[in-house]
Amino acid sequence: MAEVAYVNASRVFPGSPPVRAVDQLELNVADGEFLVLVGPSGSGKSTALRMLAGLEDVDEGAIEIGGKDVTNVPPKGRDIAMVFQSYALYPHMTVAENMGFALKLRGVPKQQIKDKVAEAAKMLDLTKYLDRKPKALSGGQRQRVAMGRAIVREPSVFLMDEPLSNLDAKLRVETRANIAALQKRLDTTTIYVTHDQVEAMTMGHRVAVLKDGLLQQCDTPRELYERPANAFVAGFMGSPAMNLKTVPLTAEGAQLDGLVVPLPRTVLDSVAAEGLTEVTFGVRPEALHLAGADEDGMELTVELVEELGADAYVYGSVRIGDASERFIVRVDSRTPPAFGQKVKVAVRDNSEIHLFHPESGKRLSA
Amino acid sequence: MRRFLDRYWYAYAMVLPVVVVTAVLVLIPLVQGIYFTFTDINEANIANPLLDRVAGYVSVGFRNYANVLSGDSSYGSFWATLLRTVIWTFCCVFLHVTIGLGLALLLNRPMRARALYRVLLILPWAVPAFISSFAWKYMFNSQFGIINQTLRALGLPEPVWLGQSNLALVAVIIVNVWVGVPFNMIALLGGLQSIPGDLYEAAEIDGATPWQRFRHVTLPGLRSVTSTVVLLGVIWTFNMFAVIYLVTGMNPYTRTLITYAFERFFAGASRDYAVASTYGALILSVLLVFALFYRGVLRRQGETL
Amino acid sequence: MTVDAAALRAAGQEAAAGNRGRASRAKRSRLASVGLHGALITASLVAVFPVFWVLVTSFKPDARAVEATPSLFNESSLDNYVDVLSGQRGNFLAWFGNSVLIALLTTVLGVFLSATTGYAVSRFRFPGHRSLLLGFLVMQMFPFAVLIVPLYNILIALGLQGTTFGLVLVYCTTAVPFCTYMLKGYFDTIPVDIDEAGRVDGLSPFGVFWRLVLPLARPGLAVTAFYSFLTAWGEVAFASALLSAADESKTLAVGLQVFSQQNRTEWGHLAAASILVAIPAVLVFYLVQRFLVSGLASGGVKG
Numbered sequence: 002m003a004e005v006a007y008v009n010a011s012r013v014f015p016g017s018p019p020v021r022a023v024d025q026l027e028l029n030v031a032d033g034e035f036l037v038l039v040g041p042s043g044s045g046k047s048t049a050l051r052m053l054a055g056l057e058d059v060d061e062g063a064i065e066i067g068g069k070d071v072t073n074v075p076p077k078g079r080d081i082a083m084v085f086q087s088y089a090l091y092p093h094m095t096v097a098e099n100m101g102f103a104l105k106l107r108g109v110p111k112q113q114i115k116d117k118v119a120e121a122a123k124m125l126d127l128t129k130y131l132d133r134k135p136k137a138l139s140g141g142q143r144q145r146v147a148m149g150r151a152i153v154r155e156p157s158v159f160l161m162d163e164p165l166s167n168l169d170a171k172l173r174v175e176t177r178a179n180i181a182a183l184q185k186r187l188d189t190t191t192i193y194v195t196h197d198q199v200e201a202m203t204m205g206h207r208v209a210v211l212k213d214g215l216l217q218q219c220d221t222p223r224e225l226y227e228r229p230a231n232a233f234v235a236g237f238m239g240s241p242a243m244n245l246k247t248v249p250l251t252a253e254g255a256q257l258d259g260l261v262v263p264l265p266r267t268v269l270d271s272v273a274a275e276g277l278t279e280v281t282f283g284v285r286p287e288a289l290h291l292a293g294a295d296e297d298g299m300e301l302t303v304e305l306v307e308e309l310g311a312d313a314y315v316y317g318s319v320r321i322g323d324a325s326e327r328f329i330v331r332v333d334s335r336t337p338p339a340f341g342q343k344v345k346v347a348v349r350d351n352s353e354i355h356l357f358h359p360e361s362g363k364r365l366s367a
Numbered sequence: 368m369r370r371f372l373d374r375y376w377y378a379y380a381m382v383l384p385v386v387v388v389t390a391v392l393v394l395i396p397l398v399q400g401i402y403f404t405f406t407d408i409n410e411a412n413i414a415n416p417l418l419d420r421v422a423g424y425v426s427v428g429f430r431n432y433a434n435v436l437s438g439d440s441s442y443g444s445f446w447a448t449l450l451r452t453v454i455w456t457f458c459c460v461f462l463h464v465t466i467g468l469g470l471a472l473l474l475n476r477p478m479r480a481r482a483l484y485r486v487l488l489i490l491p492w493a494v495p496a497f498i499s500s501f502a503w504k505y506m507f508n509s510q511f512g513i514i515n516q517t518l519r520a521l522g523l524p525e526p527v528w529l530g531q532s533n534l535a536l537v538a539v540i541i542v543n544v545w546v547g548v549p550f551n552m553i554a555l556l557g558g559l560q561s562i563p564g565d566l567y568e569a570a571e572i573d574g575a576t577p578w579q580r581f582r583h584v585t586l587p588g589l590r591s592v593t594s595t596v597v598l599l600g601v602i603w604t605f606n607m608f609a610v611i612y613l614v615t616g617m618n619p620y621t622r623t624l625i626t627y628a629f630e631r632f633f634a635g636a637s638r639d640y641a642v643a644s645t646y647g648a649l650i651l652s653v654l655l656v657f658a659l660f661y662r663g664v665l666r667r668q669g670e671t672l
Numbered sequence: 673m674t675v676d677a678a679a680l681r682a683a684g685q686e687a688a689a690g691n692r693g694r695a696s697r698a699k700r701s702r703l704a705s706v707g708l709h710g711a712l713i714t715a716s717l718v719a720v721f722p723v724f725w726v727l728v729t730s731f732k733p734d735a736r737a738v739e740a741t742p743s744l745f746n747e748s749s750l751d752n753y754v755d756v757l758s759g760q761r762g763n764f765l766a767w768f769g770n771s772v773l774i775a776l777l778t779t780v781l782g783v784f785l786s787a788t789t790g791y792a793v794s795r796f797r798f799p800g801h802r803s804l805l806l807g808f809l810v811m812q813m814f815p816f817a818v819l820i821v822p823l824y825n826i827l828i829a830l831g832l833q834g835t836t837f838g839l840v841l842v843y844c845t846t847a848v849p850f851c852t853y854m855l856k857g858y859f860d861t862i863p864v865d866i867d868e869a870g871r872v873d874g875l876s877p878f879g880v881f882w883r884l885v886l887p888l889a890r891p892g893l894a895v896t897a898f899y900s901f902l903t904a905w906g907e908v909a910f911a912s913a914l915l916s917a918a919d920e921s922k923t924l925a926v927g928l929q930v931f932s933q934q935n936r937t938e939w940g941h942l943a944a945a946s947i948l949v950a951i952p953a954v955l956v957f958y959l960v961q962r963f964l965v966s967g968l969a970s971g972g973v974k975g
Contacts, residue, residue, distance in 0.1 A: 056868050077874040089865035093887045103873035377877040378796035381788040382804060385848060392845045393811055396822035413821065473712055486961055487716040493957030494723060495906025497925055498946040502722035505729065505939060511738045513725060553964050606815050625815050632818060640821050647818035654813035
């Protein structure tokens, strides 16, 4: 068990110009916490994980595990276990040998290795397969062996690099829950990398969002969802994505087509102080609804209806100024509008809107 | 610097043995060999510790190069020999690759006894060169060789294969093709098996005929293998000495740059090390020029080496 | 797509099977089948016949070997073998022992040197790795037998002239460049993830090489071993120049020259001796042949 800290850690790949894959990352992970690193590809999330593992150099700053500076410690001295995206099982060893390899290297007595492997195999439902080679296993079984290899070590930190991305959709959801439950039971600090924001939201105690090597925000899933620190996080978390549009301001609020969304006085004042005439306006699909004929609302031309059973999502275009903008609205799946129909859309609750600075993307609303 | 060593010391530790061995046994002799090309060193004036004789050779500047490049027949008719070497190399490599590819394509099909065919077809690779040479020399013998006996039985003319004519060159090309096809076949077979089957299916759905599939899927898919096989083939064939020397001996009709270097080196009482080394240096230059040219061509086609 | 090594290895073995499955969907016509087998049988005959003919000749007395009518069995006997092995014309068994020793040492050392170098070049982007590879290519371009004189001088300086080890080192320099290329290519197909998993599990970089990469590279190592073995087994020029001239320290390839003197070749004896020499090489070949395709396929020839 240990806490983990990135202290202004950077990884700079040489080149012209050099690429700052991870840029001055400052992040503290508490003992026993499940932290998810999430971001689009190229955001530096895997690099950050590999720096922690000791597989990637730390060019600036430091990394601490359990309060000890491990920046220059090789992987084997860090007491970590890692689950790879490809699982990286040793093809020439059986499942049992794969799982017990690290213990064998540490000189743990044979019987003890056997017991620990058996225990982990039981936990992961792998007992039947202990004598097989990885080649003879299905994708899901391989994934579990990779997990088992990490568990047997009883490390102070688990590192997982997109461990579910090679599984099919159904198995992924199932395994997602299993990993979360397992982590809870073992209570081991876990850093988990994914590009899938659903995984991030459902698994992490806290989620750190990265983009271009820079930490955007690190918070609980709920906070991240409800109070995204900037337009990038707002757009990245949530599916379908938040509607984010640049809209002109009036004295009362944000001017959408046929609809003025009133904004808090404090926001309007601070925007006016900066001399802005536009803001980035964000509203999640579920915060919009179809308005009655007599209500105010944006006129939206339906282009596509996605029915998901419980809900339906309406994709349509709205004119804002001279441009046509696409909006997504969640509607009741029993009465979706038809293709080509014009409907009125309004904001369900004015407290559910998000405002961001049109240039910096920073959150404006209090 | 510390950091540099920290990061790379094991890499350097792993290449160190090879670097040391090649530096001592390749680089130093190579430099000395190139130095010899500017001297008149031979068996008579070389230092001989057994006879307690010190080296008596002297520097002659570029005379060896001038003599060789003049094309004079007492120095191996360099240009004619170069031409013959190019013909020999081209024929061998062309046949190696085409026959190798043909056999690889056949072997890549599903059929019975595939493994057996493969073993039999690779067998020539496992036979040491001097034995293959002996076998073919025996078979090519104009009186009792099996080849001429067969031709005689068929009522066909019986040529003197290994005599003083260009037929001898044909004969050694045949032998070298026999020796070299297995390597090319196996390399190309490996290349064929690494082409994803999806590509063939996609091409088939696009309506490609078998020939078009070969032309537009197989050949491009093999390009990286063929470019390497051809480069290595050219280098190896250019310097292939054993087959020619062991089958035809010092026959001027099969003389290539390398066999002439050996002739100068081993034959006669004089053992002209200087001219032999000069030939070695010229062979290296020709191959370097070829490799640079070849790399340029590949680069233009979007391949790297 | 799963990309772990297990899948890769399986894919390597099944790639052929996969193609097979697809191709056999359209059943080959009878005629095409006959043509296919006909072509392969012809090619196999051409490949095997010279060796077969040497085998046949090896049982014939020298006089029969040069008869103008071919025959399979004519006064066949084992006399040639007895003559060769009995050592009337030179200590065949000593030659054989020398050759085995030299070839095995070359194999072990050559595989070791090219594996370490190939791994370093495959995994570590250390400054100089490109020039090393280019250097290996250029090394193959110079006819090194022409360098026997300077080589001789160096070996004397090192005290290795005339020793087995000196000759083994020379053979290694000829075998290692190609072997390194080949193994580098093979190592490149082993996912780096495996190395990293090993590092996390507690191995040092050398441990990763020794306990994970080498066991996984067996097909590539087999091809390398085969190539190194052949380099040393049949070589004549270096062996005759760099070993002592005493009969009992010759290698087979050198010793056998006794059967083909200037004007008189003893075809029968030479054939028998050749077969005896070829047997170990063919044995080694048979042991590694199932690895040849996969080893070479992912190996250096991919460039």
